Amino acid sequence: MTTTTTAPAAVGADGYEDLLVTVTAGVATITLNRPAKHNALRQQTFAELGRAFDEAGSDPAVRAIVLTAAGDRIFCSGIDLDADGLPDNSQEWDDHTRGNAAIISKIWYCDKPVITALNGGAIAGGCNLAVVGDLTIAAENAFLSEPEIRHGALSPLLMLPWLMQFKAFNELYLTGDRLSAERAREAGLVNRVVPADQLLVEAQRLAERVAHAPAYAATLAKRAVRLTLDIQGFKAAQDAHRYIDTYLLASNGVTEKERLMSILAEQGMGAFLRERDTPYGER
Numbered sequence: 001m002t003t004t005t006t007a008p009a010a011v012g013a014d015g016y017e018d019l020l021v022t023v024t025a026g027v028a029t030i031t032l033n034r035p036a037k038h039n040a041l042r043q044q045t046f047a048e049l050g051r052a053f054d055e056a057g058s059d060p061a062v063r064a065i066v067l068t069a070a071g072d073r074i075f076c077s078g079i080d081l082d083a084d085g086l087p088d089n090s091q092e093w094d095d096h097t098r099g100n101a102a103i104i105s106k107i108w109y110c111d112k113p114v115i116t117a118l119n120g121g122a123i124a125g126g127c128n129l130a131v132v133g134d135l136t137i138a139a140e141n142a143f144l145s146e147p148e149i150r151h152g153a154l155s156p157l158l159m160l161p162w163l164m165q166f167k168a169f170n171e172l173y174l175t176g177d178r179l180s181a182e183r184a185r186e187a188g189l190v191n192r193v194v195p196a197d198q199l200l201v202e203a204q205r206l207a208e209r210v211a212h213a214p215a216y217a218a219t220l221a222k223r224a225v226r227l228t229l230d231i232q233g234f235k236a237a238q239d240a241h242r243y244i245d246t247y248l249l250a251s252n253g254v255t256e257k258e259r260l261m262s263i264l265a266e267q268g269m270g271a272f273l274r275e276r277d278t279p280y281g282e283r
Helices: 043-058 090-108 125-131 147-151 166-175 181-186 196-210 215-231 234-249 255-267 269-280
Strands: 019-024 027-032 064-069 074-076 114-118 121-123 135-139 143-145 178-180 192-194
Touching: 019 043, 027 043, 027 196, 043 064, 043 090, 064 074, 064 196, 074 125, 090 125, 090 234, 114 125, 114 196, 121 125, 125 143, 135 181, 135 196, 143 181, 147 166, 147 255, 147 269, 178 181, 181 192, 192 196, 215 234, 255 269
Parallel strands: 027 064, 064 114, 074 121, 114 135, 121 143, 135 192
Antiparallel strands: 019 027, 143 178
């Protein structure tokens, strides 16, 4: 594997606050860089992800993309509920969910191969980011979790039923429990599980291997697969799921959901998570 590195500016690294972007041997590595916030996704992060994938996607020197995150515990904890505040009405919720889903969709439909490299937990919206790539490598300490059911919401996108065993999906989705990296591999969500200190080396190695294919052949292969899934209903299912999620997020009178959101607003995230997760016990 070559280790020649081009200047980060080749993919427009200047101006990013929430990301690090570098190019090595034809592979763009896009790194979520908010470790102090568990790499949570604020609106600025989504905007920068959109820009980074646009630039990597249009750069002829880039033949594959690795999406990873800083730190050694959390790949991405999902939406940053503190950074931008919560929407106040149904229209704002619709704008919020539509904008977030558009960025995940941009990554999903990217013409270049995308490898996600999970350095730790991938939670809620972070789980969507973890599985949106064509291939996924996970560190041994990584896990996947979509805990939204516990506080009266849904996953931002309903991707998992298309990517994993149905019974395993229901266990994950209806309990909010975690899947370890190894269990996620068994369920088809992860290709390889590697020691944490080898994660980026193995991701780069796999990306370079994928990048050997003629670029246009790889593009058409990806388009064919995405088109096949869309014919089967994938895109329509994502749109319908987003509408249902928006309705639930903006709903009034759902007593348990509103109680938990009040705890979040008045006592903070720690109290919210304790109140939400305590009934489920340790696992």
